[in-house]
Amino acid sequence: MTWLFNNPSEFAKEMVAGFVSANAEIVRQVPGGVIRNTQSQPGTVAIVIGGGSGHYPAFAGLVGQGLAHGAAMGNLFASPSAQQICSVAKAANNGAGVLLAFGNYAGDVLHFGLARERLIAEGIPCELIAVTDDITSAAPNEIEKRRGVAGDLVVFKAAAAAAEQGASLQEVLAVAKRANDRTRTIGVAFSGCTLPGAEHPLFTVPEGQMGFGMGIHGEPGIREMAVPGASELAEMLVEQLLNDLPPGVSVKGARVGAILNGLGSVKYEELFVVWHGVQQRLIEQGIVLADVQVGEFVTSFDMAGLSLTLAWFTDELEALWLAPAYSPAFKR
Structure with a gap:
């Protein structure tokens, strides 16, 4: 249940206004979304991210020094229009x-693709990348069909850090592709989410059951099953991710960045209990945890669920991930 709203049709607009006023030292509003309210280095590549509202801190919460330069913000769970994306990109x-x-x-693939064409026609060099980290949304031989979830943050952060260092557009794109290729996520859901003013949830999970592999909008996962204990869930998540390794990755001795992401209603205390089990299982496999993030990075209103992301670092990607950043929702 979403408890606090005025007119549901105005929710996204009012949310943006409140977010900007609360973070005015970092971001400012422009038509179509938000951009940094701090000075960026002239002659560097700009990273513009975006998607539907309702997934905070994705996407506006990830705008700031060392992270995105702007975020195009669609309506609730709806892609921003090509016009919105172009507006934010030009700003x-x-x-x-x-x-x-x-x-x-x-919707995002369509509208960001149209925006790229328009920006190029206006003389602004532009490239794009669609993040594909959700392992349960397509088979390994169709990886280009996979959804993007909390792995978004890994790709955004690596690309932005490369841009801050003065990399060219093609170099930044190559970094983003390498980060995407080496990032894997699996999620679970215990209940659906309810949009402002809606009488029923957008999707449901049977009481006492868990949607294993379910997406953040209720997209089908692997199966429904009884909710396990935290240790058993940790083992299941790690097992699935280790069965879907990026090409060329060797588990033992690998340096990994881990993100345990809450999707809305799972409390931090619960996330820490799950992480305790995840960490043990990763260490047992000989994995070196180069960085750990536990919190909310991509949410879905009041959806009860979580996801585990593993980014299999190279020296380059680890340095980019650990580079400084200061945004409303992610600080390094």
Whole structure:
């Protein structure tokens, strides 16, 4: 249940206004979304991210120094329009082109693709990348069809850090692709979410059951099953991710960045209990935890669920991930 709203049709607009006023030292509003309210280095690539509202801190919460330069914000669970994306991109452009980055959903693919064409036609170099980290949304031989979820953050952060270092647009795109190729996520859901003013949840999970592999909008996962204990769930998550390794990755001795993401209603205390089990199982496999993030990074209103992301670092990707950043929702 979403408890606090005025007119449901105005929810997204009022949310953006409140977010900007609460974080005015970092972001400012422009038509179509938000951009940094701090100075960016001229002649560097701008990273513009985006998607539907309702997934905070994705996407506006990830705008700031060392992270995205702007975020195009659609309506609740709806892609921003090509016009919105172009508006944000032109406001964020530093003169070296724009990388558009977003989760791999049909509406986003269409609208970001149209925006790229328009920006190029207006003389602004532009590339795009659709994040595809959700392992349960397509088989390994169809990886380009997978959804983007909490792995978005890994791709956005690596690309932004490369841009801050003065990399060219093609170099930033190559970094984003390498980060995407080496990031894997699996999620679970215990209940659905209810949009402001709606009488029923957007999707449901049977009481006492868990949707294993379910997506953040209720997309089908692997199966429904009884909710396990935290240790058993940790083991299941790790097992699935270790069965879907990026090409060329060897588990023992690998340096990994781990993100345990709450999807809305699972409390931090519960996440820490699950993480305790995840950490034990990763260490047992000989994995070196280069960085750990436990919290909310991609949510879905009041959806009860969580996801585990593993980013299999190279030296380059680890350095980019650990580079400084200061945004409303992620600080390094």
